[in-house]
Amino acid sequence: MGLQFGILCFPDVQQLDMTAPYEVFASARGATVQLVWKNRGPVRSSTSLGMTPDVSFADAPAFDVLCVPGGGGVNALLRDEETLDFVRRQAQMARFVTSVCTGSLVLGQAGLLSGRRATTHWNAHDLLSAFGAIPVKERVVRDGPIITAGGVTSGIDFGLAVVAELLGREEAEIIQLTLEYAPAPPFDAGTPETASPAVVAAAKARIARSRAEREALIGITS
Incomplete structure (x- = not known):
């Protein structure tokens, strides 16, 4: 039987957090990928x-890999x-329990990150310590059976890294080539370190409400 991947599909999920690794996993030879939620009713992403x-949940098999994406719905x-x-x-x-973006906060709340190296979206990176995690500023971080990825688009890198772990580098490279994943963004504004101060401030303002709610849920005071 081939590998079974489960990806949590919840209301207000960031769809690219979910669909980027989905595309990679579903392209792996012999793999089955299932979206999983409390029930099988329709779900809408944050966009x-x-x-x-x-x-x-009740009917889900024991997945080889469980992936928790991020997004505004993480707060709930x-x-x-x-x-x-x-x-x-x-x-x-599972062989691996994983996350993309702020899905790592769910892993932390479930008690899976204590003492482990982990990463997440840049605007939530400092929150990892509240769960006893060791924050690492890398795009993909593995610590034993836990693999976490940074924000949104890192889900592609993450997916390829997971496939390489399970099926070898050649399979991952075949998928990368098939998807023509050779990123060359038009602007160098993908991280707070490279974006202008004005862009960083505007981005933080846009997601400030969700950030404040997460702080309250985790018990952090600004």
Whole structure:
């Protein structure tokens, strides 16, 4: 039987956090990828893309890899014991439990990051310490069975890294070539270190409300 990947598909998920690794995993030979949520009802992403989960928590198999994407909907998951329990149960069986972007906060809330190196979106990076994690500013970080990725577009890098771990570098490179993944962004503004101060300030202002809510949920005072 081929590898089974499960990707959490929840309301207000950042769709590229989910669909980028989905595309990579689904391109791996013999792989099965399923979107999983509490039920199989339609779900809308933070940008209103409609999606339908393939399997419910109750019917989900023991995945080889569980991936938790990020997005605005992560805030609700931080206080959602049903989802946190599902992640914990899968962690007992999976070869890798993983996250993209702020999905790492869910892993932290589930108690899976204590003492482990981890990364996340730049605007949530400092929050990792609240879960006992060791924040690392890298695009993809592996610490034992836990693999975390940075913000949004790092989901492609992450997906390729996971495939390389499970099926070897050649399979990952075949997928990379098939997807023509050779990024050459038109602007050098992809990190706070390279973006202008004005752009950084505007980006922080745009996501300030979600950040404040996360601080309150985690118990951090600014």
